[in-house]
Amino acid sequence: MERKLIIITGHFGSGKTELSLFYSEKMANETKMPVTLCDLDVINPYFRSRDYKEHLCNNNIHLLAPQGDLLLADLPIVTGEVSAMIENTMVHGIIDVGGDKDGALALGQFSNIIKKGKYELWFVVNGNRPYVSTVEGVIQTVDEIETASRLQVTGIINNTHLGDDIYGPEEVIKGERIAVEVSEKKNIPYMFSFINKKAWDRWVEEGTSPEAKNVTLFERKLLAPWN
Template identity: 65%
Template sequence: MERKLIIITGHFGSGKTELAMFYASKIVKTSKRPVALCDLDVINPYFRSRDYGKELSVEGVRLIAPKGELLKADLPIVTGEVAGVIENDHSHVIIDVGGDKDGALSLGQFSHLIKNRPYEFWFVLNANRPYVSTKLGIINTINEIENASRLKVTGIINNTHLGEDDYGPEEVVKGESLALQASMDLGIPFLFSLISNEVRKRWGRNEYTTSFKDVEYFDRKLLAPWSK
């Protein structure tokens, strides 16, 4: 498998960190290369990949994040190890980035290391979140992220849900429609819709599920800090 460098961004509640952890675990199962997951989210204090270092290590994924007392700090801290793994052509790298223009600024400091090598930059959409519930909002948000990071978004992923497992496939269809509209206007490919296996089983053979364009199914890992 060729070396992958995948950057994942999205607003709070989009599911970007869930996707980052899912893809890191998926790649490590199918490649002999080492896999590193960089937690570059300096905006959101919840649902951070840095809180799952032990679980990721068991799966063979190396977590790059602040250590020790800085692990839980709600500060804009970016470890210097990030530059090292970006430049290491032997490792697959997944970068979990804060989901708006302010979060993307932390990525911008590495743009000179990224832009001259093959990379993917995925925007995760939950159309039930503020600012990205319309096509114009999605387009404006992606433009702001690109300007702040000095990198181009290369794909849009639909992860539209209601913040819980009790929602129907019509929510996914709604988000996919908006993602496809923004995709056409921006000239950025729509990649897939992200759906948990738990939700998939509950839906069963619902008529809506045949209308999805492309789908990735995953097992949920992240829990709200107050539910642990």
């Protein structure tokens, strides 16, 4: 299997860290090649890959993140290990990065190395978040990320939700419309709707499951500290 380097970004509350965890496990289960998840999120203090180190280790996924006393820091702390991971074609890599200008700048310092090989940069849309609740807002954010990171977004993913398991299928359709229109205007492939399996199972039972273009179901792992 060819080595993959996938960068996942999105505004606070988009679900990009949930997607990062999901795809790390997916690759670990589907290939014999080692998988590394790199936490480059310098923005979000609540939902971070680094907080799930034990879970990742139990699933044979190596975590690259600040260590020791720096583990909980909100500073753009990176090491030569990140560059080494990006250049290592014998390891699948997923990079979880904040979805605004500051997050993209943290990623941008590695752009020259990243562009030497193949990569994917996915932008996750939650149409219920400020700044990305409209087509124009998503396009502006994508443009800012591409400029700051000096990389091109290669895929758009819809993860529109209300932060819990009880949102309705209309949220998925609303987000899909936004994501598909962005895809068409920016000429970036639309990939799928990322949907909480608990919500989806309830919709199926109720007979209200949405006719989304593509669906990927996940079992939620991330919980807010207050939960």
